[in-house]
Amino acid sequence: MYPQRPEGFDGLGYRGREEPGGLGKPFSSSAELGHWVSSPPDIPGSRNLHWGEKTPQFGAATPLGGGLNEEAFPGEQLNRFAGFGIGLASLFTENVLAHPCIVLRRQCQVNYHAKNYHLTPFTIVNIMYSINKTQGPRALWKGMGSTFIVQGITLGAEGIISEFTPLPRELSHKWSLRQIGGHLLLKGLTCVVAMPFYSASLIETVQSEIIRDNPGILDCVKEGIGRVMGLGVPHSKRLLPLIALTFPTVLHGVVHYVISSIIQKFVLLLLKREASHRLPTESTNSVQNMLDAYFPELIASFVASLCADVMLYPLETVLHRLHIQGTRTIIDNTDFGYEVLPINTQYEGMRDCINTIKRDEGMLGFYKGFGAVVVQYTLHVAILQLTKIIYTTLLQNVA
DSSP, X not given: OOOOEEETEETTEEEOOOOTTOSSOOOOHHHHSOOEEOOOOSSSSOOEEOOSOOOOOTTTSOOTTTTOOXXXXXXXXXXXXXXXXXXXXHHHIIIIITHHHHXXXXXXXXXXXXXXXXXXXXXXXXXXXXXXHHHOGGGGSTTHHHHHHHHHHHHHHHHHHHHHSSOOSSOOTTOOHHHHHHHHHHHHHHHHHHHHHHHHHHHHHHBOTTTOOOOOTTHHHHHHHHHHHTOSSOOOTTOOOHHHHHHHHHHHHHHHHHHHHHHHHHHHHHHHHHHHHOOOOTTTXXXXXXXXXXXXXXXXXXXXXXXXHHHTHHHHHHHHHHHHTTSOOEEEOXXXXXXXXXXXXOOOSHHHHHHHHHHHTOGGGGGTTHHHHHHHHHHHHHHHHHHHHHHHHHHHHHO
C-alpha cells in the first residue's frame, strides 16, 4: 500500500526546505519561511520522503536582507497566508472532496459481479449521481472518518517504531544500502501495524448505506483490534487470516512508496532546474517567487502520487478483494446504483485472486473503477490551479 509521502512530509505537515547542492538558487526568501503543506496518505504505508534534509523550525529562518524587519515587506504576511492556503486547499481536496471517488473506486474494485467496469470518468459520474439520488449524499462520504484514523495510526506507528529501533525514518544524502534497507523495513512494519485497521476502514467505505448501521467514530479501531484478537462481528470461514494478507499489504505499501519517492524527486529536480533558468522581471518577480516557493513540492507530490496509483492499480484491486473476503460485506450494485450485492468470493490467496480475475473478468478486470482515479486527480489539479490563480491575483494587487 502507499502510502507515502512526497518531499518533506514530516508528521502532520511538510515544510519547505532548501536543497543543499541544488541547481542555482533554491528559491526566493519565501521558500525559507516556514510553510506547511499537509497531505497524509489514505491507505497504510506512510508516503513521506525524508532524504536527510533537516526541517527548519518555523520562524527560525531569517529573511533575505539581513537586518530588515517584516515591515519592509508589506506582502510578506500575504505570502505566508498564500502558502498555508495552497497547502490547505490541497489537503482538503485530497481527503474530503475526493472521498466519493475513493468510495466508488473501492466498490468497483471489490465488485466481481459488475458488468460495467467504469474505466472512464463519464460512467463513474453517472453512477455517483444514481447513488446520491437513491441514498443521499452521505453514501458518497461514508468511511471518511476511518480513513483519517488509519492515517493517524500509520504516522504514529512509524514514529514510535523509528524512535525505539535503529530503523531510520529519514535518509541522508550520503545514504548506504543498509540505510535504505532499514528505511524500507520501517515502511513495511508500519504497513503491518496499520493493516487490521485498514481492513476495517475498507469495509466502512464499501459497505452499502442501505443496510449498514450508523458507525461510531472509533468503530474502525474497535474492529481492527477485534480482527487481530479474533473477536467482534462474526466472519465467514472464507475470511483470510491476517498473516495471509501481510505479503500483499507490505508489497503494495513499500512499492508504492518507492515509486512515488523516485518520481517525486525527479519532478522536483526538473522544476527547480526550470526555476533556476527562468529570467525574472520586475513586474512578475514577487508573484513568481511565491509560486516557486510553494508549488514545486505540491506539483511533484501530485505527479508522484498519480503515477504510483496508476502503476499499482491492478495490485490494489487484488489487495482490496483479499481484505474484504469473508467479512460479510454488502456493497452497492455499481452497474445500476440502486441495488445491493453480497461479497462471497473464495480466493485462496494472492496468486489465486490474480488468476481468477484474469480468467473470469479479463485483464481489464484489474482496472475496474479506474474512471474514479481520473475524476479524483482531475478534481485535484483543478483545485490547485484555481488556488494558484486566486493567490497570484491577490499578490499582484498587493505588489
